[in-house]
Amino acid sequence: MTLPLEDRLAITELIALHGHVFDEGELDRAAEVFTPDVEYDLTDFGRGTLTGLPQLVEATLALGTANPVAHHVTNVVIEEPTEGQVRVRSKGLGIGTDGSCGSVTYVDTVVRVGPGWRISRRKVSARRIPLTPGS
Numbered sequence: 001m002t003l004p005l006e007d008r009l010a011i012t013e014l015i016a017l018h019g020h021v022f023d024e025g026e027l028d029r030a031a032e033v034f035t036p037d038v039e040y041d042l043t044d045f046g047r048g049t050l051t052g053l054p055q056l057v058e059a060t061l062a063l064g065t066a067n068p069v070a071h072h073v074t075n076v077v078i079e080e081p082t083e084g085q086v087r088v089r090s091k092g093l094g095i096g097t098d099g100s101c102g103s104v105t106y107v108d109t110v111v112r113v114g115p116g117w118r119i120s121r122r123k124v125s126a127r128r129i130p131l132t133p134g135s
Helices: 005-023 027-032 053-066
Strands: 034-041 050-052 070-078 085-095 101-113 118-126
Touching: 005 070, 005 085, 005 101, 005 118, 027 034, 027 053, 034 053, 050 053, 070 101, 085 118
Parallel strands: 034 118
Antiparallel strands: 034 050, 070 085, 085 101, 101 118
């Protein structure tokens, strides 16, 4: 089944909306991005997996000034839907208060919720090592 262009655009905007909502501190809008029971996997950062919107918002607030100043997303790749969900891969850049920049890979499971889409699972992996041919 091919995903219609309208859905591809809506999913791409959903992925981008995360940065706007969280960077602006509009955490009351997190339900516009994630399902209520979202699994947010931060294992690569030593934080385990956060489950549910309340835990995600609480963890975000607890980070305080350690949160990135800005989240930027790029290279969005939307796979064909399977079993009522869509896998989306994207790259993220986070800018720290000191001007430092970090790169991550997001792997999202996106599901239809009413007329729109929401992220039900997100795995965030840090990009720490460049491509090494032959390894």
